Amino acid sequence: MNNFLDVKDYIVFLIYFVIVAAYGIWVYYKKRSNTLGAESKDYFLAEGSLTWWAIGASLIASNISAEQFIGMSGSGFKMGLAIATYEWMAAITLLVVAVFFIPVYLKNKIFTMPQFLNQRYNGTVAMIMAVFWLALYIIVNLTSILYLGALAVSSISGFSLSFCMYAIAVFAIIITLGGMKVIGYTDVIQVFFLILGGLATTYLALNLVSEHYGDGQGIFHGYSVMTDKASEHFQMILKPDNESYLDLPGLTVLIGGMWIVNLNYWGCNQYITQRALGADLKTARNGILFAAFLKLLMPIIVVLPGIAAYVLWKDGLFQQEMLQGGEVNPDRAYPVLLNLLPNGLKGLSFAALTAAVVASLAGKANSIATIFSLDVYKKVLNKDASERNLINVGKITIVVSMLMAVLIAPHLGIDKKGGFQYIQEYTGFVSPGIFAMFILGFFWKKTTSSAAMFATIGGFLLSVLFKFLPSMVDLSFLASTNFSVFNPNSGLYEIPFLDRMGFVFVICVLGMIIISKIDNARGIVPKGLEIDTKMFKAHPAFVAGALIVVLLVAAFYTLYW
Numbered sequence: 001m002n003n004f005l006d007v008k009d010y011i012v013f014l015i016y017f018v019i020v021a022a023y024g025i026w027v028y029y030k031k032r033s034n035t036l037g038a039e040s041k042d043y044f045l046a047e048g049s050l051t052w053w054a055i056g057a058s059l060i061a062s063n064i065s066a067e068q069f070i071g072m073s074g075s076g077f078k079m080g081l082a083i084a085t086y087e088w089m090a091a092i093t094l095l096v097v098a099v100f101f102i103p104v105y106l107k108n109k110i111f112t113m114p115q116f117l118n119q120r121y122n123g124t125v126a127m128i129m130a131v132f133w134l135a136l137y138i139i140v141n142l143t144s145i146l147y148l149g150a151l152a153v154s155s156i157s158g159f160s161l162s163f164c165m166y167a168i169a170v171f172a173i174i175i176t177l178g179g180m181k182v183i184g185y186t187d188v189i190q191v192f193f194l195i196l197g198g199l200a201t202t203y204l205a206l207n208l209v210s211e212h213y214g215d216g217q218g219i220f221h222g223y224s225v226m227t228d229k230a231s232e233h234f235q236m237i238l239k240p241d242n243e244s245y246l247d248l249p250g251l252t253v254l255i256g257g258m259w260i261v262n263l264n265y266w267g268c269n270q271y272i273t274q275r276a277l278g279a280d281l282k283t284a285r286n287g288i289l290f291a292a293f294l295k296l297l298m299p300i301i302v303v304l305p306g307i308a309a310y311v312l313w314k315d316g317l318f319q320q321e322m323l324q325g326g327e328v329n330p331d332r333a334y335p336v337l338l339n340l341l342p343n344g345l346k347g348l349s350f351a352a353l354t355a356a357v358v359a360s361l362a363g364k365a366n367s368i369a370t371i372f373s374l375d376v377y378k379k380v381l382n383k384d385a386s387e388r389n390l391i392n393v394g395k396i397t398i399v400v401s402m403l404m405a406v407l408i409a410p411h412l413g414i415d416k417k418g419g420f421q422y423i424q425e426y427t428g429f430v431s432p433g434i435f436a437m438f439i440l441g442f443f444w445k446k447t448t449s450s451a452a453m454f455a456t457i458g459g460f461l462l463s464v465l466f467k468f469l470p471s472m473v474d475l476s477f478l479a480s481t482n483f484s485v486f487n488p489n490s491g492l493y494e495i496p497f498l499d500r501m502g503f504v505f506v507i508c509v510l511g512m513i514i515i516s517k518i519d520n521a522r523g524i525v526p527k528g529l530e531i532d533t534k535m536f537k538a539h540p541a542f543v544a545g546a547l548i549v550v551l552l553v554a555a556f557y558t559l560y561w
Contacts (some may be wrong), residue, residue: 009350021174057190085253095288111277112270180281205222264434267435285539292549338353429467435507474493
């Protein structure tokens with residue numbers, strides 16, 4: 001196993017770097033000449049400039065990062081294909097967002113999430129959430145993407161962790177400073193390398209299994225061997241006796257908390273929705289549909305390699321390579337496989353991983369700049385700021401936020417806290433309240449700002465309460481309903497975190513309804529959004545594509561139930 005790059009790998013990676021950088025520069029100057037004196041919305045949102053395929057590719061490039069390549073492959077090693085529910089259910093969620101969420105944003109000319117909260121509730125709620133999102137994006141998202149990405153790149157290339165962090169940060173800044181147009185169009189190339197390099201790694205993994213257990217009959221033979229040797233790793237719906245049930249509690253992934261995870265992420269997240277907010281409704285919907293199709297491919301790229309590594313590890317391979325601190329670390333599965341790639345192909349997969357990390361960082365940094373410039377600087381620090389001033393402030397924000405992430409990431413112990421599942425669980429502390437605030441704000445005009453404040457603060461406190469409730473109350477009485485499961489690590493009956501999210505969401509919704517009713521009785525009239533039921537009607541091509549996505553997801557769950 002070689003933990004370094006060959007000359008061929010450097011050549012392949014250099015080609016990737018030159019293509020992305022050159023195309024980004026060309027897009028920047030071409031669009032700049034066509035929109036001389038461009039306004040801030042054009043810079044932050046690429047208003048009217050992104051095509052459907054650019055929107056779809058940018059959504060995936062921003063979403064797929066080190067947490068998927070490293071963390072989700074690690075989850076594939078540990079629990080199997082069940083972790084793919086985050087990808088396949090996301091494909092369905094994207095359709096819901098395209099039909100019901102995006103029309104509301106576009107109809108009401110909403111460009112940022114704090115703007116929505118200000119327009120629907122009040123400035124206090126908007127400013128609290130703006131500051132919260134800035135802190136979350138910098139301290140949690142930028143740092144985790146940067147650190148996990150650099151850790152993986154370092155293990156493959158042999159370069160120091162610090163060098164990899166700074167190099168990735170600089171690359172991301174170069175792309176981000178060009179604005180949303182450059183990010184959107186370069187993301188198309190990033191996704192090309194991401195998928196091509198990812199498929200190359202999957203091909204290697206399946207072929208390794210085939211060669212190890214047979215005469216190298218190819219990837220389909222390798223897949224057949226995997227399903228035979230690790231049949232328990234090909235179940236989408238886990239049973240209560242599965243050790244990973246606390247992470248993915250059975251049918252909850254279809255009818256419970258998984259919907260809150262996905263709808264909040266894809267529909268109420270500046271980082272994601274920003275890609276579609278600068279387009280017209282038809283273009284935005286087509287872009288999101290394209291992203292849904294790409295989502296169906298992701299488990300092949302990020303989950304199957306982890307399962308392959310597990311099958312080989314179980315039969316005696318990679319015993320030392322999978323160890324970290326004397327214990328097996330599932331998150332090492334993907335880097336271990338990458339280091340087995342032949343020269344040249346390793347460079348391609350290295351480029352794919354770098355593309356995923358850089359694109360995700362660029363998207364996050366652009367969202368940070370957008371929120372700070374339009375929702376904090378413009379409204380509080382300099383209400384008379386010119387369009388050019390806002391763009392300059394945005395660029396400074398990008399550099400400062402990335403520098404902050406580089407400086408604090410090594411001190412957070414991110415590598416010791418786990419991968420994909422950890423990120424999902426702790427994001428879940430705020431998701432139920434935020435989603436309740438958004439969904440009622442969309443579709444129930446009587447929702448008041450007081451109710452929104454309850455969901456924001458109360459949702460977080462309730463999530464904390466449910467997290468620590470097992471240490472205060474014996475929850476074994478819920479075991480018969482599968483809402484509590486014995487955790488041998490803690491010795492307690494605990495509520496699976498997706499179920500906790502579902503409970504908190506229901507309480508938040510009920511609390512918001514009660515508070516709003518009381519406010520309404522006192523004569524408080526909230527500000528409703530402009531909604532026309534006709535805008536939820538989708539064009540025939542979208543409906544046909546959406547139906548295909550739904551049928552494919554249904555087939556996957558039927559096949560791997």
